């Protein structure tokens with residue numbers, strides 16, 4: 001570990017006093033590594049049976065599917081990673097979603113979501129039921145967000161690239177759960193990422209506080225009365241944590257802190273660190289409740305530094321605020337720049353079959369033809385196909401119009417219709433199970449064919465190695481699986497399995 005900034009050390013000593021030495025010792029300890037098994041694909045027990053890492057992992061006490069692993073195992077290089085069986089995530093970062101109490105059917109907003117660690121965790125808890133709106137203001141970062149959501153096979157997410165105020169106008173009082181995993185000064189990550197320590201001094205905490213305040217100002221009107229919001233940071237600075245929460249609670253008397261369970265070495269929040277002026281302004285009741293927030297200290301548990309607050313909104317919806325926020329005029333949705341939206345004039349979004357009369361050229365008709373021929377999959381009644389240009393998405397019926405918003409993914413991307421043919425997307429393969437494809441092939445993670453497929457090679461395989469549905473010929477799309485879990489498409493004809501794995505998804 002390089003030298004930590006002196007100002008940071010002085011601040012931590014004042015904050016931790018008798019615990020300061022233990023805190024400093026934690027910087028000499030090796031960092032810990034975590035992964036989360038993806039319950040959309042596999043449960044922990046089944047994954048342990050399959051995985052060569054089974055004897056070297058141990059549970060993360062506060063995360064249901066979380067496991068510590070050894071660095072030498074390099075799970076990011078294993079084919080199970082290409083099949084979306086787990087997400088690599090810093091252990092402390094798994095707590096906020098565990099405390100968000102997400103249930104299947106909820107409408108959930110992840111406001112600062114890229115690169116998607118917590119969004120994929122939320123999706124696991126939704127189990128395909130309900131809606132996840134996953135947003136990040138940084139358009140570059142939404143690419144990794146979209147890839148991770150697709151890799152883990154999430155079917156019910158919409159990905160936006162918006163300012164929180166625009167989302168607030170489109171979703172008044174709409175969400176059951178909101179996660180604000182705020183941009184912060186990152187003090188808790190100095191051990192994991194030394195570059196954060198290097199940039200800390202040039203990064204002002206005041207700037208972070210203001211940014212967080214602006215984000216939080218938009219959240220209150222989007223949460224249903226009775227709904228839960230979790231606010232989290234990866235910093236120790238009280239200005240961005242307890243003080244930020246005190247300020248929010250003073251401005252929003254219809255919100256209150258719910259005490260976070262302190263399991264596995266998680267500690268209480270520190271109201272004593274809030275400055276006197278704020279403490280006097282917000283009053284004793286708010287101050288007392290701040291002890292219910294959670295701090296994760298690297299010297300008290302196996303993980304990096306984090307802060308988590310769970311807030312519930314009580315009372316009735318404030319109709320006048322919600323009405324004032326409703327977007328007056330409909331502008332068409334814009335696809336954010338990137339693979340799906342590049343250079344394409346956005347179409348008015350068809351909803352509920354209004355434009356079904358567009359007949360044979362309608363990409364949805366071409367999708368339905370493909371689905372009939374190549375898939376055994378029954379679309380949940382809650383989802384409908386919608387189009388953006390030639391792209392077909394499967395979108396939840398309850399989603400309000402995305403008019404005027406920058407949309408990165410309007411739902412589960414099924415593919416694109418071109419010249420009357422449907423080209424299934426990588427995201428479709430990742431969201432299916434093996435049983436939902438007419439044709440499939442599966443090799444073990446160790447098989448030579450798996451490595452060759454993941455590198456983008458064409459393979460020659462005997463017809464009897466394919467699994468084909470009754471009555472289906474061998475020619476056509478084949479879902480390629482690793483140990484039975486989809487990793488991408490290929491096309492079979494005369495013994496040749498033509499590789500259809502999307503180039504950006506191939507192993508180098």
Ligand SMILES: C[S@@+](CC[C@H](N)C(=O)[O-])C[C@H]1O[C@@H](n2cnc3c(N)ncnc32)[C@H](O)[C@@H]1O
Nearest residue numbers: 112113114115116117118136137138181182183
């Ligand atoms: C701590 S990171 C999020 C990590 C993410 N939740 C995860 O688990 O992978 C904070 C994110 O907030 C985004 N961000 C910064 N300002 C924002 C704003 N005003 N609205 C939405 N997102 C913002 C940043 O681009 C960054 O990706």
